[in-house]
Amino acid sequence: MSLLICLDHSKDSEALALSQRFSLSLADESLLAEPGFHLCLDEQGLSLQQGNVKPGKKRTQVQVDFSQGAVAHRRKFGGGQGQDIAKAIGVSAYKPTVIDATAGLGRDSFVLATLGCQVTAYERQPVVAALLQDGLNRGALDPEISDIIHRIHLEFGSSHELLVPPSDSALLKDVVYLDPMFEHDEKAKAQVKKDMQAFRQVVGQDADADDLLSRALACARCRVVVKRARKARPLADREPTYSLTGKANRFDIYVKAKVAPPPL
Numbered sequence: 001m002s003l004l005i006c007l008d009h010s011k012d013s014e015a016l017a018l019s020q021r022f023s024l025s026l027a028d029e030s031l032l033a034e035p036g037f038h039l040c041l042d043e044q045g046l047s048l049q050q051g052n053v054k055p056g057k058k059r060t061q062v063q064v065d066f067s068q069g070a071v072a073h074r075r076k077f078g079g080g081q082g083q084d085i086a087k088a089i090g091v092s093a094y095k096p097t098v099i100d101a102t103a104g105l106g107r108d109s110f111v112l113a114t115l116g117c118q119v120t121a122y123e124r125q126p127v128v129a130a131l132l133q134d135g136l137n138r139g140a141l142d143p144e145i146s147d148i149i150h151r152i153h154l155e156f157g158s159s160h161e162l163l164v165p166p167s168d169s170a171l172l173k174d175v176v177y178l179d180p181m182f183e184h185d186e187k188a189k190a191q192v193k194k195d196m197q198a199f200r201q202v203v204g205q206d207a208d209a210d211d212l213l214s215r216a217l218a219c220a221r222c223r224v225v226v227k228r229a230r231k232a233r234p235l236a237d238r239e240p241t242y243s244l245t246g247k248a249n250r251f252d253i254y255v256k257a258k259v260a261p262p263p264l
């Protein structure tokens, strides 16, 4: 069960609406005394806040913020169409439409929208989906990125159900992108930043990810792209058409057709 704590009672009705949209149960503030990360609504919006923090210690908070930090830096200096993800998706003068079927906190969706793609983002984890929607809402108010944010549309739900081919094939999206959580060893766990630790605590592992590949292939007009750890086995043990391997990740590309505008 996913919980939401409202720390600003002028926002009680917003908390109720969020709990209804994202299937969250409202919890009392006293839950913050418990260890782990808790979803909280306060004057800054939604964030994951660390519980059971000793007096005088800083509470770690994780919020989706497309205007600042690493995401903003990558937007300004990230290399545009030269990035591996852009090559993997097939971005060129033609900007493919993309389903990001494992949206998480939306970083890859935002990169793709920055490159001009229209992105439909699916996320099934209630806390993650609520954080992402909150980040999109705040981003839409920032004139520097609002046009990018408007290219992203979040749907809360599981891609196991949402990835259904449309009855009219003219409505197929060009690319389906998958980036499920992969196994992380203890050493890697110790090295990840606090925000990633919080994210992993909430999401756990996507043990059912293999099932997504065939669904994705049925829903993509041009290709499916799967992000994997550099040395991980391919999803569903199915060899891709080709891979792009970077320093930390690998993109496995399953080609169906050239990424180009649909025939008229």
Ligand SMILES: C[S@@+](CC[C@H](N)C(=O)[O-])C[C@H]1O[C@@H](n2cnc3c(N)ncnc32)[C@H](O)[C@@H]1O
Pocket: 101, 102, 103, 104, 105, 106, 107, 108, 109, 122, 123, 124, 125, 128, 157, 158, 159, 160, 179, 180, 181, 182, 203, 206, 209, 212
């Ligand atoms: C590794 S994270 C994705 C990170 C994301 N690419 C980013 O750039 O922020 C994987 C996410 O996919 C979600 N997910 C896994 N399987 C899913 C499914 N079947 N439907 C929807 N979301 C799913 C998980 O809840 C998790 O938030």
